[in-house]
Amino acid sequence: MNAAGPPPAGRWSLWADRNAGSIFLLPAAxxxxxxxxxxxxxxxxxxxxxxxxxxxxxxxxxxxxxNYKKLLFGSQQYHFLGTAGxxxxxxxxxxxxxxxxxIFCLYRAARRGVGAAGIVGRVLAAAAxxxxxxxxxRIIVTGVPxxxxxxxxxxxxxxxLQFAIGLGLALLCTSGLRGGNFFRVxxxxxxxxxxxxxxxxxxxxxxxxxxxxxxxxxxxxxxxFSWAADPWQARMVVIIGDSWQWIPFIFIIMLAAIENxxxxxxxAARMDGADAWQVFxxxxxxxxxxxxxxxxxxxxxxxFKIIDLPxxxxxxxPGIATESMALHAFAAWRTLDLGGSAAVAYLLLVVSVVLxxxxxxxxxxxxxxxx
Amino acid sequence: MIKPQHALPALxxxxxxAMPLSVTPAAAQFxxxxxxxxxxxxxxxxxxxxxxxxxxxxxxxxxxxVITVPFSDLYTKLLTDWxxxxxxxxxxxxxxxxMADYIEPGYLVDLSAQVAxxxxxxxxxxxxxxxxxxxxxKGKTYMLTLDGDxxxxxxxxxxxxxxxxxxxxxxxxxxxxARAAHGKDWNGDGEADYGSCISKKRNxxxxxxVMSIAGGFLQSQGTKQGAFFDAQTMKPLxxxxxxxxxxxxxVDTTDYGPPDEINLDVGDTRGLxxxxxxxxxxxxxxxxxxxxxxxxxxxDKVGAVPLPGSERVLDRATGKLARCNSRRCPYAEGGVxxxxxxxxxxWSGGISSAAGKRVRDAAYAFFSYMSQxxxxxxxxxxxxxxxxxxxxxxxxxxxxxxxxxMSRAAARNYLGAIGDSMNSPNMILDLRIPQNQxxxxxxxxxxxxxxxxxxxxxxxxxxxxxxxxxxxxxxxxRGEQAQAxxxxxxx
Numbered sequence: 134m135n136a137a138g139p140p141p142a143g144r145w146s147l148w149a150d151r152n153a154g155s156i157f158l159l160p161a162a163x164x165x166x167x168x169x170x171x172x173x174x175x176x177x178x179x180x181x182x183x184x185x186x187x188x189x190x191x192x193x194x195x196x197x198x199x200n201y202k203k204l205l206f207g208s209q210q211y212h213f214l215g216t217a218g219x220x221x222x223x224x225x226x227x228x229x230x231x232x233x234x235x236i237f238c239l240y241r242a243a244r245r246g247v248g249a250a251g252i253v254g255r256v257l258a259a260a261a262x263x264x265x266x267x268x269x270x271r272i273i274v275t276g277v278p279x280x281x282x283x284x285x286x287x288x289x290x291x292x293x294l295q296f297a298i299g300l301g302l303a304l305l306c307t308s309g310l311r312g313g314n315f316f317r318v319x320x321x322x323x324x325x326x327x328x329x330x331x332x333x334x335x336x337x338x339x340x341x342x343x344x345x346x347x348x349x350x351x352x353x354x355x356x357x358f359s360w361a362a363d364p365w366q367a368r369m370v371v372i373i374g375d376s377w378q379w380i381p382f383i384f385i386i387m388l389a390a391i392e393n394x395x396x397x398x399x400x401a402a403r404m405d406g407a408d409a410w411q412v413f414x415x416x417x418x419x420x421x422x423x424x425x426x427x428x429x430x431x432x433x434x435x436x437f438k439i440i441d442l443p444x445x446x447x448x449x450x451p452g453i454a455t456e457s458m459a460l461h462a463f464a465a466w467r468t469l470d471l472g473g474s475a476a477v478a479y480l481l482l483v484v485s486v487v488l489x490x491x492x493x494x495x496x497x498x499x500x501x502x503x504x
Numbered sequence: 505m506i507k508p509q510h511a512l513p514a515l516x517x518x519x520x521x522a523m524p525l526s527v528t529p530a531a532a533q534f535x536x537x538x539x540x541x542x543x544x545x546x547x548x549x550x551x552x553x554x555x556x557x558x559x560x561x562x563x564x565x566x567x568x569x570v571i572t573v574p575f576s577d578l579y580t581k582l583l584t585d586w587x588x589x590x591x592x593x594x595x596x597x598x599x600x601x602x603m604a605d606y607i608e609p610g611y612l613v614d615l616s617a618q619v620a621x622x623x624x625x626x627x628x629x630x631x632x633x634x635x636x637x638x639x640x641x642k643g644k645t646y647m648l649t650l651d652g653d654x655x656x657x658x659x660x661x662x663x664x665x666x667x668x669x670x671x672x673x674x675x676x677x678x679x680x681x682a683r684a685a686h687g688k689d690w691n692g693d694g695e696a697d698y699g700s701c702i703s704k705k706r707n708x709x710x711x712x713x714v715m716s717i718a719g720g721f722l723q724s725q726g727t728k729q730g731a732f733f734d735a736q737t738m739k740p741l742x743x744x745x746x747x748x749x750x751x752x753x754x755v756d757t758t759d760y761g762p763p764d765e766i767n768l769d770v771g772d773t774r775g776l777x778x779x780x781x782x783x784x785x786x787x788x789x790x791x792x793x794x795x796x797x798x799x800x801x802x803x804d805k806v807g808a809v810p811l812p813g814s815e816r817v818l819d820r821a822t823g824k825l826a827r828c829n830s831r832r833c834p835y836a837e838g839g840v841x842x843x844x845x846x847x848x849x850x851w852s853g854g855i856s857s858a859a860g861k862r863v864r865d866a867a868y869a870f871f872s873y874m875s876q877x878x879x880x881x882x883x884x885x886x887x888x889x890x891x892x893x894x895x896x897x898x899x900x901x902x903x904x905x906x907x908x909x910m911s912r913a914a915a916r917n918y919l920g921a922i923g924d925s926m927n928s929p930n931m932i933l934d935l936r937i938p939q940n941q942x943x944x945x946x947x948x949x950x951x952x953x954x955x956x957x958x959x960x961x962x963x964x965x966x967x968x969x970x971x972x973x974x975x976x977x978x979x980x981x982r983g984e985q986a987q988a989x990x991x992x993x994x995x
């Protein structure tokens with residue numbers, strides 16, 4: 134052996150062997166960075182600027198946090214946050230009670246030996262929940278919702294409705310009723326229809342003057358009524374359309390989860406005298422809870438991005454009543470307010486990430502441990 | 505599809521323009537040339553362009569491709585296409601009030617020389633308002649007018665006769681008629697009909713009606729006074745008792761309209777009106793010609809008046825309403841101040857400076873062809889074109905209208921209302937300052953839509969519009985905007 138070490142070719146070969154993993158991963162890492170991280174950074178950069186077309190191209194003028202300030206405190210506050218209504222004495226009681234409950238939960242977590250990162254996460258989640266509560270009381274109960282509150286209504290009210298019906302249908306299909314296999318296919322069909330098609334279909338169905346239900350509506354004396362002229366009714370119609378499309382998704386996941394539950398456990402419970410509700414509450418539900426928590430999380434993330442239905446079904450109206458945050462960002466982009474649009478999109482990202490991580494840590498992960 | 509009664513004059517007139525004139529396109533002159541023209545999703549406006557494109561191709565060889573986009577996207581699509589250098593659009597038919605935003609960066613061709621040399625266009629026959637205001641910017645011609653636009657109030661003559669009412673002179677009259685007519689069957693189909701139908705859909709063309717109502721309350725000293733801003737300070741005239749009164753009228757009309765009126769586009773309200781379901785409407789000139797279309801239930805039952813006005817107008821010093829007198833309302837008639845609104849200014853054609861020379865020439869030849877009396881005199885009498893009269897000859901010569909199926913009395917009434925609007929010394933000019941689209945199509949439209957939805961009240965609406973307009977003015981430069989505004993008013 135040469136005292137000076139291995140020949141250069143051997144050294145190169147050794148280096149390649151040692152770093153083969155990284156080398157093979159590099160192209161994939163570059164692609165991921167190019168397609169996910171770069172747009173994220175670029176849109177953040179854009180959110181700090183004012184975009185303007187000028188002769189021969191465009192100009193980006195740095196405006197700092199102005200686009201965010203406009204949405205949170207300035208001229209677009211009504212559009213994003215909404216308009217706050219009156220404060221009632223009862224609200225104070227509700228907020229104090231909620232704050233006390235959250236502090237107690239944090240105290241219990243600290244007593245259980247949760248680490249510093251866990252405490253920070255829980256404090257953030259508690260703060261988010263308090264903000265949500267304030268938003269609910271000041272904006273939704275007594276004020277006028279902006280796109281943030283409207284999106285949260287779609288996420289929470291729509292999500293809850295979809296989960297309840299999806300789970301109910303899954304339980305029905307596993308209860309041994311005749312035609313169960315046929316209904317599995319029928320219930321799944323709406324998920325395969327494009328959202329734009331669903332929006333147009335619901336627009337037609339909900340037209341009270343010319344739609345297919347118009348004669349029925351007139352028969353009941355509703356010819357001078359239009360759901361699209363009332364903010365809350367219009368939001369409910371959007372939720373109904375959205376639910377029609379997404380219930381099958383929850384149905385199919387929950388169906389698979391319920392079918393995976395050991396039937397012997399249920400039989401044993403029944404033998405011990407448990408009724409149907411007790412079997413569900415103490416055998417089926419604990420077994421399917423991880424799947425349920427996961428499907429709710431996926432659905433919530435998807436619901437934050439709702440845009441097709443309110444855009445086509447109601448055009449965001451009446452007023453801005455059915456406008457979601459994604460539609461708000463799109464409307465700003467369409468009017469060439471690219472900085473404002475990027476700011477709305479970033480705020481949407483922050484809201485959905487905080488709520489999704491909180492939900493994951495507080496619901497999904499414990500449910501898995503439970504199993 | 506052209507109607508049979510239009511076919512003969514159309515053929516004869518087409519043959520006339522095919523005769524050699526100074527810049528009349530020669531056969532096969534533009535063989536192999538393709539022109540992409542963008543306009544809004546019709547059927548109005550796009551229809552005559554699409555219908556006349558094949559005959560233009562037979563005459564000249566030029567292939568005209570009409571690209572349509574929703575109205576709310578038209579301004580942005582054009583700006584994006586031309587500013588990014590994509591230049592897929594060679595020419596466009598759009599609102600002349602947007603032209604400043606396209607001309608200043610150099611996206612539109614100066615057509616002055618071509619227009620001057622174009623005897624077939626008969627540019628002197630185009631009414632002075634459209635020729636000097638809608639076609640020109642800073643003394644040069646950039647657009648060719650294809651349509652004349654004024655908003656007016658239309659009423660059902662048979663309904664007013666039965667109610668014993670006169671055509672509305674004020675907005676109070678308008679509401680009074682709407683109230684009396686609402687809920688009664690006016691077309692014999694057994695269903696209760698509506699007192700008033702006004703398009704109020706957001707992100708459409710509804711926001712012009714707001715200024716149509718507000719005009720008579722806001723402007724009383726003649727066209728040069730302006731109705732949108734204080735011309736010296738650029739303080740918006742949207743947060744005062746006059747604008748509040750106008751918004752109240754606008755909201756009150758909803759009580760006498762279809763239940764889903766706030767979601768109806770102009771096509772929807774026109775359909776309702778021509779089906780005999782509405783006693784009143786506020787619209788552009790299209791109603792007059794749609795009323796004589798096949799299938800209309802209101803042929804010879806429609807009257808038109810310039811926009812109603814008000815007996816009280818804005819005192820700009822106090823922000824309060826004050827009763828008209830000879831000093832305060834010098835143009836008032838019978839104590840009523842009216843301010844007809846040249847809303848939109850008429851769809852007009854402009855040509856991209858980035859297009860090749862042959863393409864530009866072909867686009868100009870096509871717009872000229874569309875605007876020449878031979879074609880225009882026919883198209884303005886067809887309801888589905890969306891084109892309304894804008895040539896002097898179209899007002900003076902009733903034969904086009906009689907050929908189109910309008911009775912002599914209806915034609916006189918219709919053209920008289922447009923003529924009175926156009927010749928009014930207190931006419932309101934469209935807002936023509938840079939980025940006017942943001943002021944009206946974004947801020948005003950959104951705030952009024954929220955008001956109609958019941959999300960905010962009139963005071964909140966006015967504050968929202970005012971703060972939104974002030975923010976845009978401050979961003980773009982108050983001095984520059986004020987200068988541009990004064991220039992459009994001729995101050």
